[in-house]
Amino acid sequence: MKKEDYKIHIIGAGISGLIAATVLEQNGYSPTIIEVTDSVGGRVKTDLIDGYQLDHGFQVLLTAYPAAQKYLDFKSLELQYFLPGATIFKNGTQTTLGDPFRDISLLFSTLFSGIGNFSDKIKILKLNKKLKQKTMSEIFSCKEQSTWSYLEEFGFSFRMINDFFTPFFSGIFLENKLETSSRMFEFVYKMFQEGYATLPKKGIGEIPNQLYRNLKRTTFKFDTKVVSIKERKITLDNNTILESNFTILATEAHGLIPNMKHQKMAWSSCDTFYFEIETRTIKKPLIGLIPKKGTLINNIFYHTSLKTTKHSNKELLSVTVVDNQNLSKKVLLERVQIELKKYCNIDVVRFINQYSIPFALPKLSNLKYEMAPLETRLTRGVFLAGDTLLNGSLNAAIISGEKAALGVIETISNMP
Incomplete structure (x- = not known):
């Protein structure tokens, strides 16, 4: 059978699915991507509302991600850089x-910040040195413990962990x-240390859009829902049955594959609010943190401190809430605005939009960095992709998509 004659389907047009299609195309195949929504991106999307670019949750691209360097064209993304701090x-x-x-x-703001003590600042230098020398394989083969206990064992003071590490990494985790x-x-x-946090000039959604534009031989079926996957067969919600030699499942497998119906993934959620503000309280491109216990706000960021494609006379502020305390949307919005004024002296001009993201990051243990292509194979003809296989990151999403595609290719090459 010729390469172009193989029916290879990818379920999900998120980062993993797009990368899988990219690798298949590079190797001469012509896959089909089936996507339940009307656009690519999955969890990585940007909306245009009232002249503002609103990302689906506060997300950044770390330039040190090895997989991102391999598959993304940073120059054409027109990356805008955050300063390395908060x-x-x-x-x-x-x-x-x-x-x-x-x-x-x-320099001076850090030295006289009052966050942590002199010993903490020395320990940051030690941590920098340690992780600079540590390889990915060493990191992902080390004993697992909580980040909090790791920082305690390293010797950081409670104040440093509470005032900086907790609010900063809570927004990431x-x-x-x-x-x-x-x-x-x-x-x-290590990724923050070796590169920079950035955003594309057109918003985080430009990442999947770039991958989408680069695909030349991939067929897309948007607004199409898959209800079940079996060997060589995909069933859609309109009872259409598609014949498939190989299927890459680049979305959660729960509910789609018979023997995985009870293996439901646990997820972390978040809420992101966007507000129009008259003036910026943080002049430089830095995130803002509130370390006070019990507050709803985890971090804030003025997106207009970076260059964007869309322009406005006012400032765009995002607010991330990691734990919404089961409040209603209305009460949550009111409380967030109260906290903005109380802790940051920020007056809201106008509320623009809210994104409640129930499946923001997978909750995983025994984290891995890499996997062999055939480790993605679930059955002879069904392969899995997604950051759930490795760790919750854009880098992992890219690697898993690549490995699933290579798994399909390796299987085909070994066929008699």
């Missing part, structure tokens, strides 16, 4: 903590107790 709102004051070795403008695996902490910290 502004912390505490006790009515606003202080900035950052890495002065990477941006000298952060989407849980506010730092229960996430220390492997994930070391990996993310």
Whole structure:
């Protein structure tokens, strides 16, 4: 059978599915992507509302991600860079903590920030050195413990963990107790250390859009729902049955495959609010953190501190809530605006939109960085892809999509 004659279907047009299609095309195949929504991206999307670019949740691209460097064209994404640090709102004051070795403008504010003690700053240098020397395989083979206990064992003071590490990494891990695996902490910290947090000029959704535009021989079926997957057969919700030599499931497998119906994945959620603001309280491209226990707001960011494609006369502020305390949308919105005023002295001009994201990050243990292509194979003709296979990151989503496609290719090459 010729390569172009193989019927290879990919379920889901998120990052993993798009990467799988990319790898298949590079190897001469012509896959079909089936997507339940009307566009690509999955959890990585950007809306245009009232002249503003609103990402589905506050997300960044870390330039040090090896897989992102391999498959994304950073130059055409027109990446806009965050400064390596954060502004912390505490006790009515606003202080900035950052890495002065990477941006000298952060030197004095960091030295006199009052966040942590002198010993903490020495330990940050030790942590930097340790993780710079540590390989990915070493990070992901280390003993797993909670990030909180890892930081305690490293010797950081309670104040440093509470005032900086907890609010900063809670916004990344989407849980506010730092229960996430220390492997994930070391990996993310190393990525921040070796590169920069960025956003494409057109918003985070430009990442899947770039991958989509680069696909030349892939067929897309949008607004199409899959209800079950079996060997060589895909059933749609209109009872259409598609013949498939190989299927890559680049979305959650729960409910689609008979023997996986009871293996439901646990997820972390978050809420992101967007507000129009008159003036910025944080002038530089830094995230803002509120370390006070019991507050709803985890982090804030002025998206207009970076260059964007869309322009406005006012400022765009995003607010991320990791734990919504089961409040109604109305009460949550009211409380967030109260906290903005109380802790950050921010007056809202106008509420723009809210994104409640129930499936923001998978809750995983025994985190991995890599896997062999055939490890993605569930059955002879069904393969899995997605960050749920490795760790909750864009880098993992890319790697898993690549490995699933390579698994299909390897299986075909071994056929008699």
